Amino acid sequence: MGEEISNKQVILNNYVKAYVKESDMSLRTSKIQLKILSGCDDAVLLKNLYLSIDPFILTHMKNEEHFVPPYKLDSPIFGYGVSKVLDSSHPNFKTGELVWGFTCLEEYSLIKDPDTLFKVHDKDLPLSYYTGILGEFLEPIVMIGLFSLNVRLKINVFRVIILGMPGMTAYVGFFEFCSPKKGETVYVSAASGAIGQLVGQFAKNAGCYVVGSAGSKEKSAVALMKVDLLKNKFGFDEAFNYKEEQDYNAALKRYFPDGIDIYFENVGGKMLEAVLSNMRLYGRVAVCGMISQYNIEQHEGVHNLLYVLTKRIRMEGYQANEHYHLYPKYLEMVVPLIKEEKITYVEDIAEGIESVPGAIVGLFSGRNVGKQVVVVARE
Amino acid sequence: MGEEISNKQVILNNYVKAYVKESDMSLRTSKIQLKILSGCDDAVLLKNLYLSIDPFILTHMKNEEHFVPPYKLDSPIFGYGVSKVLDSSHPNFKTGELVWGFTCLEEYSLIKDPDTLFKVHDKDLPLSYYTGILGEFLEPIVMIGLFSLNVRLKINVFRVIILGMPGMTAYVGFFEFCSPKKGETVYVSAASGAIGQLVGQFAKNAGCYVVGSAGSKEKSAVALMKVDLLKNKFGFDEAFNYKEEQDYNAALKRYFPDGIDIYFENVGGKMLEAVLSNMRLYGRVAVCGMISQYNIEQHEGVHNLLYVLTKRIRMEGYQANEHYHLYPKYLEMVVPLIKEEKITYVEDIAEGIESVPGAIVGLFSGRNVGKQVVVVARE
The missing domain is CATH 3.90.180.10 (Medium-chain alcohol dehydrogenases, catalytic domain)
Structure with a gap:
């Protein structure tokens, strides 16, 4: 005993x-x-x-x-x-x-x-x-x-948020689904979270221009801190508090006057609609999450999917656990970055x-x- | 002279x-x-x-x-x-x-x-x-x-419908963007048109189960003829007149009890929404057209894009003229099919x-x- x-x-x-x-x-x-x-x-x-x-x-x-x-x-x-x-x-x-x-x-x-x-x-x-x-x-x-x-909407939503592996999710989503090229413009929503912060830094390492948005239910100090973190700690080129924007479309135009090549989607709904309006030809949207849609009764409609056609946009949902085989490759990349303090x-x-x-x-x-x-x- | x-x-x-x-x-x-x-x-x-x-x-x-x-x-x-x-x-x-x-x-x-x-x-x-x-x-x-x-929505819409090359559009969209596998289920909207009829036959040749929908402003004989053509001439497994369906979702469930692997998108709006609800995991949507959205003032909202996430759907717009390099490969495939009357x-x-x-x-x-x-x- x-x-x-x-x-x-x-x-x-x-x-x-x-x-x-x-x-x-x-x-x-x-x-x-x-x-x-x-x-x-x-x-x-x-x-x-x-x-x-x-x-x-x-x-x-x-x-x-x-x-x-x-x-x-x-x-x-x-x-x-x-x-x-x-x-x-x-x-x-x-x-x-x-x-x-x-x-x-x-x-x-x-x-x-x-x-x-x-x-x-x-x-x-x-x-x-x-x-x-x-x-x-x-x-x-x-x-x-x-x-x-049976796949009911609700079930599926939760299936996605059930897995916790921010690092691999950021890695797989950004490198496998966004196909980034040096000099491209990247927008990350929910950017200060476990996944978003890594996507932004991976994108900077890949030579992209990166803007992130963040916010908080309690406006205030927390939102300010998040935006500050994005710019000053994670090295995003620009960051904004989406809670302070009346018009997402205008906000995105401000930060992406020439449009967005890559959108790392964590939010969905109105934000996605604004992003589609601001995407460039051959834009890519990696759908990692749509948190704005998880706990509402009436899902928001996206009215401008015509842009998927006219701009030849690729939009794709994924789950990192289905890309297990990339885990060793991911560790090979990320561990040195952490040790050399090239990633925060x-x-x-x-x-x-x-x-x-x-x-x-x-x-x-x-x-x-x-x-x-x-x-x-x-x- | x-x-x-x-x-x-x-x-x-x-x-x-x-x-x-x-x-x-x-x-x-x-x-x-x-x-x-x-x-x-x-x-x-x-x-x-x-x-x-x-x-x-x-x-x-x-x-x-x-x-x-x-x-x-x-x-x-x-x-x-x-x-x-x-x-x-x-x-x-x-x-x-x-x-x-x-x-x-x-x-x-x-x-x-x-x-x-x-x-x-x-x-x-x-x-x-x-x-x-x-x-x-x-x-x-x-x-x-x-x-x-500048890319305005209207401009972009028309940019798409400006090019006339049904054969290549069907070929590129189906084989390059839908990545079909034998035994998969395929849905083609506007299926009796210049492009749709070919997609359906390419899909049958690829060993897929194919359902098409068609219709006509003037209900009637024309719509009947189109549906008949799809089944009896083009060899679609099933076909329906979408004008007669009150509920697209129910119609798709009838023809795809186990869901849709591939959607060849010609229509957009409410039809796309119904398709997303009926797609299977890892479904692919090749966005070739969204004709239902071209001449309306208020574009219809699609409310269930969460499915893109939860079902890991890939949705992609394209234009065939950007895939010129495939034209010889296309001719190599299609000319014998025409000559051997394996395609109508x-x-x-x-x-x-x-x-x-x-x-x-x-x-x-x-x-x-x-x-x-x-x-x-x-x-």
């Missing part, structure tokens, strides 16, 4: 109807033994260090069994994280190793099926990066469940397991600046 | 405001000498045999100089045709040769700059085919004019120069069945 210590866990109190509130969750302190019991084979006991706060969490907080397996009420909710192995009865994992992958939002987790845990491959890099720029996740159970369902990756790291509920809620109001992470312990 | 004979010409009486009417044109009989005068170098005198009735003609009938050079009032209007050389002062052309390309809608034409005339390369095929399935046209003056203008190409051939005004008007109400041609003389 190992030492038994307290384990703070984030618990779901009730299923969420529309937007998530902090009161939908609570913190519970339970007990956990720091040793795997004999007879419990192929398990791993983790001390969670960094927890990834991802949009897909919301989908499991809703009671839509036909869609994704809902979290169990009064149980710790699952998610992605970076952890240290405290004990292992699985041949692939040893005590003391660092891993990343599927865990629970709590201080310590006993993982009985560690197939979705991967070893940290480069200890010179910040550990938290494995929740974002370095992570490559697939949630197999959910994926299988979704593919076997901003994380919004909240302190302590207690900050998880607030961080989840903040994600949906644009409160976070950069990739949202919670640090539970540093070692 | 050669013999002087009478020459019936189609004349534009006045510029067209919205839809074209027969009374916008008239027939004039003038005189023409059947010999090129000495001193008139590099000219070709043509006897026009087949005239191509194309949508782009309407664009020149409007007085929108900023957009395309309008026809001169009281002058014969220009277009594409297949002709016989009666006399030539150009080194490339000889009396008696058959040519196709830029001419005027009249019985005889003196072409002073025959750079847009090409020799008929295969006399075993119906001559009229050079206005359609075998033609590969580019209108250089107009193209240059357009590319140097339906033309709506009206008799006599007098039928030109009616044929032009008919094109915009869907009266024609297949590619609209006027035969002026057979040899």
Whole structure:
């Protein structure tokens, strides 16, 4: 028998109807033994260090069994994280190793099926990066469940936001779907987020002119900070707060007097319409997300698809996890960039397991600046 | 001096405001000498045999100089045709040769700059085919004019419909942009037109399941005939009259219970919206035209572009003339198919120069069945 210590866990109190509130969750302190019991084979006991706060969490907080397996009420909710192995009865994992992958939002987790845990491959890099720029996740159970369902709009929307792998998503979307050429003009919406910040920097590295937009539900300081980050930290050529623009079309004309070659689409609806009006001949639109359309009843119409024809635009949706084979190539590119500080990756790291509920809620109001992470312990 | 004979010409009486009417044109009989005068170098005198009735003609009938050079009032209007050389002062052309390309809608034409005339390369095929399935046209003056203008929606719309080359348009759109695989499901809108009929047959040859829709402003016999043609002549697996469908979505579900892999887009608007709802994962949309959107003030909104994201759809606009390099490859494929009667190409051939005004008007109400041609003389 190992030492038994307290384990703070984030618990779901009730299923969420529309937007998530902090009161939908609570913190519970339970007990956990720091040793795997004999007879419990192929398990791993983790001390969670960094927890990834991802949009897909919301989908499991809703009671839509036909869609994704809902979290169990009064149980710790699952998610992605970076952890240290405290004990292992699985041949692939040893005590003391660092891993990343599927865990629970709590201080310590006993993982009985560690197939979705991967070893940290480069200890010179910040550990938290494995929740974002370095992570490559697939949630197999959910994926299988979704593919076997009839495709209803709602289901599909969530299927997209279910996977958290900002680095690969930025890389695949920009290089494979946007086919960038030096000197081209690139527009990134939701540019200060986990994905957008990387797209902008990849585009600058590729010799493009890059403009990003960002905003926040709470106007104000957060939006200002995001725009400032885009220009002064990520090196975008220009950036603007879309919440302050009455007319997206006019804003885009201001920043792209000669038009847009590449649009990295995170927003959809009216923004997409304005972009199409400002695209150049042979423009490319990589559709990574359409967040403006996720939580509204009546989806906005796009009235100028004629431009797809007249400007010979290519518009394509994608999911990074379907381009797994590029992961080694991506790491080969991105790891040196990180080490040589040629790329900046901003994380919004909240302190302590207690900050998880607030961080989840903040994600949906644009409160976070950069990739949202919670640090539970540093070692 | 050669013999002087009478020459019936189609004349534009006045510029067209919205839809074209027969009374916008008239027939004039003038005189023409059947010999090129000495001193008139590099000219070709043509006897026009087949005239191509194309949508782009309407664009020149409007007085929108900023957009395309309008026809001169009281002058014969220009277009594409297949002709016989009666006399030539150009080194490339000889009396008696058959040519196709830029001419005027009249019985005889003196072409002073025959750079847009090409020799008929295969006399075993119906001559009229050079206005359609075998033609590969580019209108250089107009193209240059357009590319140097600011891109306004209207301009762009017309830029697309200005080029008449159904065969290459079908080939490039289907094989290059739709990436068809054996067993995939294909939907073609405006399927009985010059382009659609070929796409459907190319798709059948490629081992796909193909459904086409057609219709006509005048419901009735014409629509029935079109649907019948699609199934019984072009070999589409299924066909329907879209004018009889209250709900495009339901119609598509009926014909594609498992969804659409490839959509060859000729229509746009509500039809595109219904198609997106019925597309399968990794669907492809080749945007060849959006005819439902050309002559309306308020363009229809497409509200479900989220599907582009969730189903990873690729949607792309194109113009066949930008893929010239494929023309020899196209001929290599299509000529044997025509000769072995493995492909059917339906033309709506009206008799006599007098039928030109009616044929032009008919094109915009869907009266024609297949590619609209006027035969002026057979040899």
